[in-house]
Amino acid sequence: MTERIKILAVDDRPENLLAIEALLDGPEVEVVKAHSGQQALGLMLGEDFALVLLDVQMPEMDGFETAELMRGHKNTRSVPIIFATAISKEQKHIFRGYDAGAVDYMFKPLDPDILRSKVxxxxxxxxxxxxxxxxxxxxxxxVHELEELRRQLERSNALLERLSAIDGLTGIYNRRRFDEVLDMEWRRAQRNKTPIALIFVDLDCFKNYNDHYGHLAGDDCLRHAAEVMSSVLKRPSDTMARYGGEEFAAILPGTTAKDAAALAEQMRAGVQALDMDHACSFVTHCVTVSMGVASIIPERGAQPSTLVAAADTALYEAKQTGRNRVIIHPDAAA
Ligand SMILES: [Mg+2]
Structure with missing residues (x-):
């Protein structure tokens, strides 16, 4: 059962209080009685009342003084008041300044029906x-719960992103995964004294492509190029990754420079065969790629950055010598 709503009845005459109680007290309403203004104020500080029925004429502190003090305290300021007065109607405006709509008047003797309807x-x-x-x-x-969920989601997303190995745009491995695989395969090649090859790929004049066709078309171009180049790699140990912007890279464990260059040539031809219009290319009318190839049998203590630098140098040369070609680094041609 729900808690009864409390009404405070204040009157100096006990028989009036009993009459009010008889009239209003019931299953939903509890009438709390106070015999003076002081007692009423004390009760209101400790309890929550829906309404105060306040006798105006009381000895010591009258109803208006009591209401005045109620107005001065934040706990009691907004408790509605029905003043019960025997004096003439002209005096009913004496009390002012209480919250509008929270004050009503009744004249004694109280009419039970009117009192009930007002209450x-x-x-x-x-x-x-x-x-x-x-x-x-x-x-x-x-709202609090939602904010907590949103924080959890942000944490999960951040974690997911850290753990993710996939480039969102092209669906192939990302730079993070590339670094991990290269490190792992480099050490394996070191142990086994086998070659490890790297192909670096750069889309030719890609800045011009984006400027001319827009970034959405640029994204499509990257996706298609990534797809066709990945399709050239068949061995599970080979890894194609997006290295950055319009740069791609393939890690080919156990592969000589010659074999890697053959795969690179297939990739280059595959991209060109897509025949994606490129009106602003210095090379030809369609999208092409330049490629640098390097292969190394890693010595003890050597770092994978050696291989990266070699492939990068070869790529630079491919671009310098006219683009749309595969260049093998001469000193890293294991
Ligand atoms: Mg009285």
Missing amino acids: DVFLRLYRQRRTLEDKTRELDAK
Whole structure:
């Protein structure tokens, strides 16, 4: 059962209080009685009342003084008041400054029907206010919960991104995975004294392509090139990755420079065969790639950066000598 709503009845005459109690007390309403203004103020500080029925004529502190003091305290300031007065109607405006709509007047003797209907109005308002407060609290809790979920989601996304090995645009491995694989395969080649090859790929005049066709078309171009180049690699140990921007790289364990160059040539031809229009290329009318190849049998203590630098140098030469070609680094041609 829900808690009864409390009404505070204040009157210096016990028989009046009993009459009010008999009239209003019931399954939903609890009438709390106070015999003086002082006692009423004390009760209001400790309890939540939906309404105060306040006798105006009381010895010591009268109803208006009591209401004045209620107005001065934040706990009691907005508790509605029905003044019960025996004095003439002209005096009903004496009390001012209380929250508008929170004050009503009744004349003694109290008419039971009018009292009930007035009290009902205030009880309805009180219930509405309580419901609203409950909903607001629920909403606050939900908002809090959602904020916590959003923080969790952000943490998961960040973790996922750290753990991810896939380039979002092209669907092939990303630079992070490239670095991991290269490191792993380099050490394996070191142990086994076998060659490890690297192909570096750069899309020719790709900045011009983006400027001319826009970045969405640029993205499509990267996707198609990545797809056709990946399709050339058949061995599970081979790794194709997006190295950055329009640069790609293939790690080929156990592969000589000659064999790697043959694969690179297939990739180059495959991209050109896509025949993607490139009106601003210095090379030809369609999208092409330049490629640098290097292969090394890693010595003890050598770093994978040696291989990267060699492939990069070869790629630079491919670009310097007219693009759309495969160049093998002469000193890294294991
Ligand atoms: Mg009285």
